[in-house]
Amino acid sequence: MGTVSATTPWKQLLIRALESNSHLKHSSFFQLATVGSDGRPSNRTVVFRGFEENSDKIQINTDTRTRKVEELKQCPFAEICWYFTDSWEQFRINGRVDVIDGSNLDSVKLQLREKSWYDSSIKSRMQYLGPNPGLPCLNERPSNEFFLDPSSGPVAPFCLLIVDPEQVDYLNLKSNQRIMFTFTQNANGENCWNSVRINP
Amino acid sequence: MGTVSATTPWKQLLIRALESNSHLKHSSFFQLATVGSDGRPSNRTVVFRGFEENSDKIQINTDTRTRKVEELKQCPFAEICWYFTDSWEQFRINGRVDVIDGSNLDSVKLQLREKSWYDSSIKSRMQYLGPNPGLPCLNERPSNEFFLDPSSGPVAPFCLLIVDPEQVDYLNLKSNQRIMFTFTQNANGENCWNSVRINP
Numbered sequence: 001m002g003t004v005s006a007t008t009p010w011k012q013l014l015i016r017a018l019e020s021n022s023h024l025k026h027s028s029f030f031q032l033a034t035v036g037s038d039g040r041p042s043n044r045t046v047v048f049r050g051f052e053e054n055s056d057k058i059q060i061n062t063d064t065r066t067r068k069v070e071e072l073k074q075c076p077f078a079e080i081c082w083y084f085t086d087s088w089e090q091f092r093i094n095g096r097v098d099v100i101d102g103s104n105l106d107s108v109k110l111q112l113r114e115k116s117w118y119d120s121s122i123k124s125r126m127q128y129l130g131p132n133p134g135l136p137c138l139n140e141r142p143s144n145e146f147f148l149d150p151s152s153g154p155v156a157p158f159c160l161l162i163v164d165p166e167q168v169d170y171l172n173l174k175s176n177q178r179i180m181f182t183f184t185q186n187a188n189g190e191n192c193w194n195s196v197r198i199n200p
Numbered sequence: 201m202g203t204v205s206a207t208t209p210w211k212q213l214l215i216r217a218l219e220s221n222s223h224l225k226h227s228s229f230f231q232l233a234t235v236g237s238d239g240r241p242s243n244r245t246v247v248f249r250g251f252e253e254n255s256d257k258i259q260i261n262t263d264t265r266t267r268k269v270e271e272l273k274q275c276p277f278a279e280i281c282w283y284f285t286d287s288w289e290q291f292r293i294n295g296r297v298d299v300i301d302g303s304n305l306d307s308v309k310l311q312l313r314e315k316s317w318y319d320s321s322i323k324s325r326m327q328y329l330g331p332n333p334g335l336p337c338l339n340e341r342p343s344n345e346f347f348l349d350p351s352s353g354p355v356a357p358f359c360l361l362i363v364d365p366e367q368v369d370y371l372n373l374k375s376n377q378r379i380m381f382t383f384t385q386n387a388n389g390e391n392c393w394n395s396v397r398i399n400p
Contacts, residue, residue: 002336024285026283026285029283031231031233031243031281031283032243033231033233033241033242033243033279033281034241035235035239035240035241039235039275039277040235040275040277040279040294041233041234041235041241041242041275041277041278041279041294042233042241042279042292042294043231043232043233043243043279043280043281043292044281044290044292045281045283045290075239075240075241077239077240077241078241079233079240079241079242079243080243081231081233081243081244081245083226083229083231083245085224085226085285090244090245092242092243092244094240094241094242130399130400131399132399133398133399133400134380134398134399135398135399136202136396136397136398136399137397137398137399180334196336197336197337198333198334198335198336198337199330199331199332199333199334199335199336199337200330200333
């Protein structure tokens with residue numbers, strides 16, 4: 001009924017979906033759900049910032065001052081819902097999230113954060129200079145009035161989120177096919193992905 | 201700093217967004233986040249089925265056999281994330297969800313469920329005749345092999361979800377404006393919506 005694979009079968013589907021929808025700016029946007037401190041769900045649109053090199057892990061940039069960072073520190077799990085509006089494909093990606101801010105003690109992680117900062121446009125970087133997101137507007141200076149040296153490294157509020165997928169629920173609304181991919185370890189302790197066709 | 205309104209100010213913005221994006225089929229799709237029985241977030245795309253008559257409540261059709269129904273019975277809260285890809289507007293709508301299946305004892309709610317059934321296309325209704333969503337495919341008969349009398353009422357798996365908004369976080373990425381709408385009761389016990397401009 002299911003098949004087992006040492007590579008990442010859903011990643012191929014996702015890369016193909018990104019390619020076939022690449023003419024749409026919003027194809028790199030998805031919705032990230034977390035659990036709030038009150039136990040209620042939270043949900044917002046974020047931007048895909050690529051996979052971590054040689055891995056299946058999904059990168060997102062955010063501001064340490066947003067509510068999701070606080071929420072992820074309490075409940076480090078998220079579900080991405082990524083719907084491709086042209087190919088009618090949906091990926092629901094569930095996994096643990098690593099929150100990497102400037103205070104991280106792991107130098108490899110700090111390098112990933114720095115790389116993601118320099119990979120962002122100057123306009124994106126400017127957002128982190130603005131006033132505290134989510135707080136009432138106090139007519140502070142908008143972030144575009146600040147000067148940012150393109151060669152200077154990440155500012156304190158800049159934060160990298162890395163989602164490590166454990167389960168991916170793939171749905172194709174054109175073919176009406178649905179596949180559940182689950183990360184497992186086999187008897188030899190090797191990591192692999194199990195896939196099963198399920199009813200849509 | 202904030203303003204108070206007896207009508208529903210975010211509903212006007214939402215209706216305007218629906219109109220300005222109506223040329224896109226996917227403009228009626230949004231992502232619904234819930235909390236799973238394991239305490240992890242869940243997230244999936246669903247279809248907007250209109251407002252409940254003369255109210256701000258948002259209607260969604262679903263199958264009682266899906267995981268979200270089970271989840272909502274344990275934690276009756278959801279957050280909708282609705283991103284409009286043409287007007288660059290996002291609505292994050294948080295509220296309590298009423299799950300109305302055929303066993304509901306409230307005749308008014310059962311009428312709402314029946315109305316939503318007849319408002320759906322025959323093709324949509326057929327989905328509820330198919331095999332159990334999320335379970336492994338067993339090569340059962342696909343739902344399009346069944347016959348459905350257009351005049352017959354809702355089948356058992358048909359379920360209406362009604363989201364009663366308590367907080368709406370509106371973001372306009374073109375104007376870079378963000379407004380937080382919060383449902384409150386004033387000193388006279390009257391319901392009203394409080395709105396505050398917040399930093400994007």
